Amino acid sequence: MIKWISRITGAVALIALGLGWWLFVGLSKAPAAAPGLVDIAAWRAMTAADAGAKPVQIRVLEVGRDSAPMLAARAGAFGGKWQTSYNAVQIVYPDRTLVIGGALDHLTSEGMVQSQADWQFDDAAYDELTDAMLRADQVLMTHEHLDHIMAIARHPDPDALAPRLVLNAAQISALPQFALGELAPALKGLSPRLDGAAQQVAPGIVAVPMPGHTPGSQLFFITLENGQEYLMIGDIVWSMTSLEELTMRPVFTQFIIFDPNEDREAIRTQIRALRDLMQAEPDLVVFPSHDRVWLDELSSRGLIEWGFTD
Ligand SMILES: [Zn+2]
Ligand SMILES: [Zn+2]
Numbered sequence: 001m002i003k004w005i006s007r008i009t010g011a012v013a014l015i016a017l018g019l020g021w022w023l024f025v026g027l028s029k030a031p032a033a034a035p036g037l038v039d040i041a042a043w044r045a046m047t048a049a050d051a052g053a054k055p056v057q058i059r060v061l062e063v064g065r066d067s068a069p070m071l072a073a074r075a076g077a078f079g080g081k082w083q084t085s086y087n088a089v090q091i092v093y094p095d096r097t098l099v100i101g102g103a104l105d106h107l108t109s110e111g112m113v114q115s116q117a118d119w120q121f122d123d124a125a126y127d128e129l130t131d132a133m134l135r136a137d138q139v140l141m142t143h144e145h146l147d148h149i150m151a152i153a154r155h156p157d158p159d160a161l162a163p164r165l166v167l168n169a170a171q172i173s174a175l176p177q178f179a180l181g182e183l184a185p186a187l188k189g190l191s192p193r194l195d196g197a198a199q200q201v202a203p204g205i206v207a208v209p210m211p212g213h214t215p216g217s218q219l220f221f222i223t224l225e226n227g228q229e230y231l232m233i234g235d236i237v238w239s240m241t242s243l244e245e246l247t248m249r250p251v252f253t254q255f256i257i258f259d260p261n262e263d264r265e266a267i268r269t270q271i272r273a274l275r276d277l278m279q280a281e282p283d284l285v286v287f288p289s290h291d292r293v294w295l296d297e298l299s300s301r302g303l304i305e306w307g308f309t310d
Contacts, residue, residue, distance in 0.1 A: 023252040028075030030246040030272035037273035043206045043221040054204030054225040057092040061308045063125045064109045067118040073238035075250035085292035099136040102152035138166045142234030143217040144174035158184035168194040170216030212266030230285045240294045
């Protein structure tokens with residue numbers, strides 16, 4: 001009898017260990033190679049003729065912040081905090097601007113609190129974002145998740161916003177589920193203005209479809225007039241340490257956060273491709289949406305500025 005109990009206990013412990021490994025550690029490493037996924041030469045060629053017309057600055061407006069265990073952002077990362085930023089990006093030209101990302105509104109942010117101690121929301125910054133969208137030539141997004149589109153789906157002046165929106169089909173189809181009540185008529189039936197291939201959207205800016213985190217996910221390759229190049233990677237990773245460690249979010253995030261699930265195999269491959277690109281192009285500034293520590297570092301190096309300009 002004792003023997004049977006100890007065998008059963010051992011089996012249960014093994015299953016629990018296996019389950020824990022699967023949920024928090026396993027199946028999250030990038031493959032050894034990801035040939036052909038990113039083609040920086042092609043992106044550069046698309047903006048080669050833009051000299052004299054390229055943007056001069058990248059600015060990041062933070063509307064909210066929070067923190068969570070790093071384990072949520074990177075499989076196997078037991079210990080450490082992921083300092084989370086919720087923000088939108090402004091691309092500044094001498095005579096105009098573009099906005100990328102709709103961040104989240106107060107109500108959505110309150111529903112996503114991870115750390116009571118670190119959570120903050122800046123209502124004035126959110127108003128600044130919705131105003132800046134109306135001054136922008138174009139408003140784009142990296143992807144269609146709720147923390148990237150609320151200032152679009154819930155914009156106070158949808159009629160003025162709609163003509164500025166440059167979205168792909170998957171992003172447009174996501175908008176209704178994030179509206180409060182009915183989506184504003186101006187935001188219904190938008191036509192895609194991005195065709196699903198890598199394409200130039202403005203001088204010095206190329207949108208690069210990269211489905212995986214969501215069907216409508218895309219990168220933005222941005223070249224400033226001074227030659228500095230950037231790659232906005234949205235939520236392919238939440239922390240730059242995922243690129244350093246070649247390790248994506250753990251499987252358990254699928255169950256508690258994503259619906260529908262991410263395409264984990266696509267993301268693992270993208271992580272490898274991005275890491276290889278960073279090693280081949282050490283001056284390229286790669287930045288994800290939510291890594292507050294990395295954004296702060298870029299700010300202190302003068303590579304981005306916090307806050308939007310008028
Ligand atoms: Zn996302
Ligand atoms: Zn996000």
